[in-house]
Amino acid sequence: MNPSVTSLAHMPKLQAEQLRVLRSGKEVLSGVSFNVAGGEVYGLLGGNGAGKSTTLAAFLGFVPAASGRVVVDGLDVGSDLAAARRAMAYLPEAASLYEHLDARENLDYFLQLADMRCSADEIDLALDRVSLGAEARGLKLRSYSKGMRQKVAIALAILRDTGILLLDEPTSGLDPTAIDEFHGLVRGLADAGKAILMVTHDVYGACQVADRIGLLRGGQLVAQFEAPPGGRIDTETVHRAFSPRAAA
Amino acid sequence: MGRRTVEAMSARSASASVWSALRREAAFLARDRSAWAWWLVVLFLSVLAVSAGLNEVHRQKATIAHLVEADRAERMAVLKTRKEWSAVYHSFHLTYDPPSEFAFAALGRRDDAAWKHRVRMLALEGQIHERDAGHPVLALVGRFDFAFFAAFVLPLVLIVLLHGLRAGERVAGRHDLLVATAAGDSGRLWRLRAGLRATVVFSAAVLPLVVAAGLSGTAAPTLLAACALLFAYVLFWTLVCAVLAAWQQTAEVILAALVALWILLGVVVPAAGRIAIDRTVPMPSGADIVMTQREAVNAGWDLPKANTMAAFVERHPQWAAYTAVERPFEWKWYFAFQQVGDQKAQALSEAYTDGRMERDRLAGWLALIAPPVLLERALQVLARTDVRASLAYEARVRDFHASLREFYYPKLFRDDRLEPAALEGLPEFSPRAAGR
Structure with a gap:
């Protein structure tokens, strides 16, 4: 600790x-x-x-x-x-976010759901922390591997702060x-x-x-x-x- | 800070939160291609239904316009080529029921009951009913007009869109994350999603209706009432779907339950109700009336003329002094036994009309537990294509035919010559003004 x-x-x-x-x-x-x-x-x-x-x-x-x-x-x-x-922030097993949205759109949606607003820079910073490649961030989640999806979900947990x-x-x-x-x-x-x-x-x-x-x-x-x-x-x-x- | 100030701030904050959530879900829905696809499907079906209705109404109006012209020309030709009462015998008189400006939305009984006749001075009941032997046995559901689309197809689209509201998220593994993340009341999320999807469906359905109503010159109160009915109906199915969507079951089970409910309310209850109503309210068929009247008229040729004239005079005592028939054939005797034919069929005809009204009344009660039928019937009332409108038209045909008899009988019994001048003032059928 x-x-x-x-x-x-x-x-x-x-x-x-x-x-x-x-x-x-x-x-x-x-x-x-x-x-x-x-x-x-x-x-x-x-x-x-x-x-x-x-x-x-x-x-x-x-x-x-x-x-x-x-x-x-x-x-x-x-x-x-x-x-x-x-x-609390919750990270479910095999976090499935919305496949028709990209990483940023998913984060933006779930943050609004939590009554939070984060800037694009803050979202990118969180995605940096979970090491999600910049080139992947504009892609729809349907093209993501399980690990990449998990990273987006973790970024959400980080942003929930x-x-x-x-x-x-x-x-x-x-x-x-x-x-x-x-x-x-x-x-x-x-x-x-x-x-x-x-x-x-x-x-x-x-x-x-x-x-x-x-x-x-x-x-x-x-x-x-x-x-x-x-x-x-x-x-x-x-x-x-x-x-x-x-x-x- | 006063308590009222705190309450007002709290209310403003809650309102802002709702708007924010609404914007969030609207933006989310706008990115959902399947929602757009369903919006387009509903829009397409609504346009199809409205177009089919407009085409049918246009066809009926064109038919009436053509018949009005042809009716005059033919009568003039008959009067020129035929002499005296032979001309009356051969003359047809057009009667018709013009469609209302909202009839395109709910064709109703115009689909199965006659809305135009060419009547002669002969026995009337057979002329009215020879083409409508089917209408008491036709199903409660109709053709693909807007009323049918709204009452029976729209709920299916809502069911498809809303059944997986929660179960779909559970299957996708997002349900718990959504609920755990949603600030405040997580139920608001599902209510907003259901409400927005229902709004999408309602807007796609109502848009073509509004455009078509504008083109047809539908009165604003009629259109507003139709929109309100449709809104209430979409709200009903949205609530039903939302309640069942909250069930902790798979999407397939929820879908099956909703479809079963749709079948129950839209098919089973109306069909079972119709059987019950038919058994409760027996009535003759149109064919019975035609047969009775025609048999009575045919029998008139063989009956003693005095018998026929006595039966006629029962209804028209003012001509009692003119009933002597001295030649083998006289027109007054001929038209008298035509009327006696109607008199023989009168009881059946009244039972038929009363039966239709009673069945319609009972169907109105049945509709209270079958919302699809309730909506369809309500739209038909607005469009004046319901059973009562159909019966009102028949009553106008009878009134017109009675006025023809009233016009001809004095000339017939006084044995006046039927010079062209004598035909001035010949009654013409006057339909109710369209839109009234």
Whole structure:
């Protein structure tokens, strides 16, 4: 964690408190509690059906909490959803923006949707940060690769300039170079003070970038791991916890 | 700062936000080629429907203009070449129902009920009904005029454009991003998108109607009423589509549900309703009236003349003193048994007219649960092409024919010579002024 933002570290931007969620009467999250502070990347790991996406959906207000609560920047999502959403930028898995628009037009549209206005220079600066080539920016997104589309979506998250980022399987389908670039970008945003919750099933990727990792299994948070000062979370340790049989 | 000032500022801010969102979505829609394509499709269909209506109205007006001229010329020729009552027998008299200035939009009953006749001084009911044996059994839906296009085709376009409002975004993986990014009420996004798409459809549909109404000289209140009806109808289907589009189902399921609803409201309810109405209100057919009247007229040749004249005098007691028929053939006897033919068919004819009115009344109630039929009927009322307009025309034909009889009977029973001068004042059919 960047020392300049350590003072923010103890101020949780995202909080799940004894979160319990039901879907079609079935309990899919059971008493999940964790928090993410400003300047921190929190990786939420788990296998299929562990409850990762449901946790994210609870923060975004797409599923209600049966009990417990989720808090975003001090706002209870259950009672002040619109304000909570304004405080977050969300990067969905396989972000599909509008294919009939180019990168700038897409960003302009989604920024207006968020009631924001950015200049063309600011948009180009964000696209520079995600390393989207200048020659690609005027092309319709239908000609983009998945990685390029992801970069545009990340640029949107940057331009939203919220204190909180929610990332859903952000590196899914990206090539190794793009993944490395993405991790560098996420790390940079966290170092700038943003609280980042990254849902993933990629153990290695999570250990590369996260300050803390929570492991979900069967809707329960079964373990948490924390990076040592100046270091990274040990991949082997997390892998053993994530998949005990495979590790054995 | 006072509470009212804060509220006013808040209202201004909300209004500015709505306008900003409207501009955003309008710009977004303008870049959507599929929206343009559908706008053009609706515009094309609307132009086609309006053009078909204008052509049909033009054809009917041209036919009437031609017949008016031909009718006079033919009658003059008959009067010159035929003598006395033979000339009356052979003379045709044109009656017609000119289309209103808005008839191009909803041809209605002009499609299946006769709007012109050439009547003679003979028994009338057969002349009225010989060409309309079909109209009580014709479907509630009509030809491809604007009313049909608006009532039945337009909802399908709205369904195509709006069914995937949310499901399409879910499939594309954008739904959650859109909802999570939208400032304030995310529902406003979907309302704006639905509203703008519906506006696009409405504008493409109404534009040709307005142009055609201008060309036809449609009265402004009629056009405004038609536009208001169309707007309400588009709003209804937009709301239906928006409600179902919010359903957490795939686009295919939502599309199937909407199409099923369209079939139910546009086809099943009207068709089932028609069967129920037909059973509830039995009525004779036009063919029954024609047969009854013709059989009665034909029987007149064989019946004792006194019987025929007695039946005639029941309706026209003023000619009771002139009923003696001494020769084997006399014109007054001939025209009397023509009238008696009408008298024999009168009960059937009245039952037929009453049945049509009653069926129309019940169809009006049915239309309340079948919006496509409601719109089509409302446009037909504005265009005066509905069942009541058709019946009103028939009533005018009967009135005209009665005036012919009133004109000829004194001459016939007093055995006046029919010199050309005696035909001055021969009644001429006067249609209601077009547009009234």
